[in-house]
Amino acid sequence: MMGLLDYFKQKKPSSSASLARERLQILVAHDRVGRDAPSYLPQLQRDILKVLRKYVRVDAGAINVNVEHDDDREILELNIVLPESRSNPG
Amino acid sequence: MARIIVVTSGKGGVGKTTTAAALAMGLAERGLRSVVIDFDVGLRNLDLIMGCERRVVYDFVNVIQGEAKLNQALIKDKRNDNLFILPASQTRDKEALSKAGVGAVLDALSEEFEYIVCDSPAGIEVGATMAMYYADDAFVVTNPEVSSVRDSDRMIGILSSKSRRAEQGLEPIREFLLLTRYAPERVKRGEMLSVEDVQDILSLDLIGVIPESQAVLNASNSGIPVIMDTRSSAGQAYSDVVARYLGEPIPHRFLDVHKKGLFGRLFGG
Numbered sequence: 001m002m003g004l005l006d007y008f009k010q011k012k013p014s015s016s017a018s019l020a021r022e023r024l025q026i027l028v029a030h031d032r033v034g035r036d037a038p039s040y041l042p043q044l045q046r047d048i049l050k051v052l053r054k055y056v057r058v059d060a061g062a063i064n065v066n067v068e069h070d071d072d073r074e075i076l077e078l079n080i081v082l083p084e085s086r087s088n089p090g
Numbered sequence: 091m092a093r094i095i096v097v098t099s100g101k102g103g104v105g106k107t108t109t110a111a112a113l114a115m116g117l118a119e120r121g122l123r124s125v126v127i128d129f130d131v132g133l134r135n136l137d138l139i140m141g142c143e144r145r146v147v148y149d150f151v152n153v154i155q156g157e158a159k160l161n162q163a164l165i166k167d168k169r170n171d172n173l174f175i176l177p178a179s180q181t182r183d184k185e186a187l188s189k190a191g192v193g194a195v196l197d198a199l200s201e202e203f204e205y206i207v208c209d210s211p212a213g214i215e216v217g218a219t220m221a222m223y224y225a226d227d228a229f230v231v232t233n234p235e236v237s238s239v240r241d242s243d244r245m246i247g248i249l250s251s252k253s254r255r256a257e258q259g260l261e262p263i264r265e266f267l268l269l270t271r272y273a274p275e276r277v278k279r280g281e282m283l284s285v286e287d288v289q290d291i292l293s294l295d296l297i298g299v300i301p302e303s304q305a306v307l308n309a310s311n312s313g314i315p316v317i318m319d320t321r322s323s324a325g326q327a328y329s330d331v332v333a334r335y336l337g338e339p340i341p342h343r344f345l346d347v348h349k350k351g352l353f354g355r356l357f358g359g
Contacts, residue, residue, distance in 0.1 A: 015280040016280065016281055017277065017280045017281055017282055017283050017284065017287065018280065020235075020236050020283050020287075021283060021287045021290075021291070023236060024236055024239055024240065024283075024287075024291050025290075025291060027240060028239075028240065028243045028291055028292075031240070031243060031244065031247075032243070032247070035244075035247045035251075
């Protein structure tokens with residue numbers, strides 16, 4: 001009877017492997033970006049944060065600086081997430 | 091001119107030394123003059139896996155520092171005339187490996203041998219970077235497990251940026267994925283990353299899959315490279331790896347669970 005149960009269980013695999021795969025895909029992509037990035041990137045990120053904080057209250061995670069390589073060019077991508085404004089309802 | 095192979099992984103305990111020993115023995119068994127070098131200075135273990143631990147007199151560091159001649163430090167394998175072992179120092183620290191010193195020893199070995207297998211220590215410190223610096227080919231040993239895969243990816247990055255070939259703008263190191271401790275039944279149950287998963291993530295050429303096997307522990311217990319255990323799945327898988335490395339088109343084995351009949355599936359066993 002155990003064998004029969006096992007048979008039905010196999011139809012729905014407990015997919016910790018697929019979780020591992022997803023986590024790794026994200027992680028490795030992220031690691032590679034960091035690896036290929038120019039060395040000034042972290043400092044650039046801190047400087048931009050400093051300037052931004054003169055005007056808006058943001059935390060360190062709000063800024064994301066990336067360099068992407070294309071065939072014939074490099075693209076510097078800057079993402080800033082602004083906090084939701086409380087003084088401006090609606 | 092010898093071909094220099096590094097066996098690397100980043101993470102410890104994934105089977106680098108087992109692989110280096112199997113690879114060197116496999117090449118020697120095919121009549122190719124081979125030497126395997128332990129780069130794990132301070133924690134030597136290759137001598138144990140090769141079963142020559144009681145014959146170590148001088149080591150790699152002694153040779154680099156001019157305290158012994160290369161011929162005095164090389165240990166000839168008792169089972170195969172084509173195979174030699176260069177053990178690591180057990181007492182020195184890894185800083186004793188200099189780029190120039192390692193290069194000089196590899197140059198000297200190149201004159202006598204066809205293949206030089208460098209067994210890298212875990213981690214990304216001097217021993218590991220020296221083991222890969224002069225490599226022509228790299229075996230990236232990986233377990234189907236998240237931390238091992240991540241570390242392998244890190245090593246691939248280092249291979250492509252910090253090796254002699256990268257620095258001198260030469261043809262890049264040929265990198266091969268060797269998946270070890272593979273358990274097809276766990277893959278089937280969705281508990282373990284599959285060969286395809288790991289290949290997708292690392293984008294490397296697959297040179298072989300070594301199944302999880304008790305033969306590996308038995309081999310290390312007795313100081314016999316597992317490739318010599320021709321009855322074991324791991325030994326056979328390593329033989330296939332050597333053949334593939336030498337250009338023979340051998341299909342991959344041990345990737346699937348042995349199929350059970352309907353009766354077996356219904357009633358277990």
